[in-house]
Amino acid sequence: MSSNRDAQIGRVVDVARAEVSKSSAEHPRGSNLTKYGKWYGVNGVAWCAMFVSWVMAQAGLDVGIYGPRTAWVPDYRVWARARGRWSAGKSDVRVGDIVTFRGGKHVELVIRVSGKRFWTVGGNTSWKGRGGSFADGVFVAENERTNDTVDGTLHPFYGVTDSMVRDAQAVVGVKVDGDLGPGTIAAVKAWQKANGLTADGIPGADTWQRMKGAPADTPAAPAKPAATKPAATKPAPAPAAAAKAPAFPLPRRKGAMFFYGPASGGKTSVSGTGLNTAVPADVYRDKNGRWHSRGLAKFQERLIARGWKELERDGADGRYGDTMAKVVKQFQKTVGQPQDGKVGPETWAAAWEAPVK
Known part of the structure; x- marks a missing residue:
């Protein structure tokens, strides 16, 4: 497996380095229009995640084993955590890894490591060397990132095909x-x-x-955890699910993170308890004049299916109230996420994909 792993990593590094240039990758400069966005199908927006996805694809290592194909940086953490391939901070950086920065707002590929120092190639960044800026640059650049704020590291399943x-x-x-x-x-x-x-x-x-070489009668492994696992002592969801999360239904706009949360949370907080003109496809009014959120109802259905009995009284009503806030925080605690009560892309995906601790 080592030779296969080394070959895969070598291709990733070669493809990434070949894109490095002190000429603008955006045409026209400052437009966010790049060949990476055109390839992905979403052009004219911040493109660091699309650049990483493009590199992996060009190296023949696409979605499913080596990381998500995505234009949204937080997806890298969600994908890695669900598979046990995430290290917090820069404690375990290796060549070929995918590293996120600035609290999960920027992403780059590691191409070289020397002791505690490491170098990356990233898109939508600047040429500033060690401690360089991540500020919405126009280049594909190689920089030393030792002193930058590292959010965490995704370790692809190199060596697997x-x-x-x-x-x-x-x-x-x-x-x-x-x-x-x-x-x-x-x-x-x-x-x-x-x-x-x-x-x-x-x-x-x-x-x-x-x-x-396994014989035909070799028993297949169960798709769920073994029954010998000790029973949970807390209000626990059902065992880890094998489902793949549906796409997060709320918009993802630069500078505006939409999430499901309380009505007091502002314009980007979708509570399902009132009209929200920012998400007209998600919220609706029933025949009795009550508002609901389609996406929040789907999330509630998933938590109910995983054993959160507190939600059964009102059912999946698509409304974010006190009980929902309590359950979301409990769920976030069980999957190792910050307990802020907000259902964003990471908490949404965990409801389908993450094992419950």
Whole structure:
């Protein structure tokens, strides 16, 4: 697996470095119009995440194993945390990793590491060297980022290929889609444990070779955690789900993070308790004149399905009240997120994908 891993990382570094230039990547300069945005299909907006997605795709390493294909920086943390591939801060930075900065507002690729120092290639940034600015630049630049504020690091599943994942999914009896997500990881772990292998949930070379030679009657791993896990002592959701989260339904605009929250939370807080002209497709008024949020109702349905009984009294009514605020904070605590009561992209995705601690 080492040679395959090294080859994958080498391609990522080569593709990223080839894009570095002191000429503007935006045409016209300052427009946010780039070939990366054109490739992604969303042009004219901040493009650092699209640049990373473009590099991974050009290196032949696309969504499902090596990180999300996305234009939204927080998606990298959501993806990595759901798969156990996230390290907080800069404590564990390696070549080929994807690092987010500024509280999850900027993202770059690591191309070199020397002791505690590391260098990255990033898009939509500036040429300022060590401690360089992240301010909405027009370049693809290489900078030393040692002294910058690092939010966290995503470690792609280098050394694993699409065929390894799909073959493993077929053996353990989960959906064969090439996505090395929480459900597949849990099932592979169970199979590895049953077959005397290190139970890390990664269908790497050793596991893959064993699976290729596995007899037809080798039992598939269960798609849910083993029943021997001690019962939770807190109001706990159901065991970790294997579902993939639907797209976060609220808009993502520069400088305005929309979320589901209390009516007192301002224009970007969608409570479902009143008209919000910023999200006309999400909020609606029923025949009795009461307002509701379609997206919030879907989130409530998911939490109810995962065992949050407190929401069953009112059901998935698409309204954010005191009970909803309490449940959201409890849920965020169980999945290791800040307990702010806001249902943004990260909390939304966790409701479908994250194992509950």
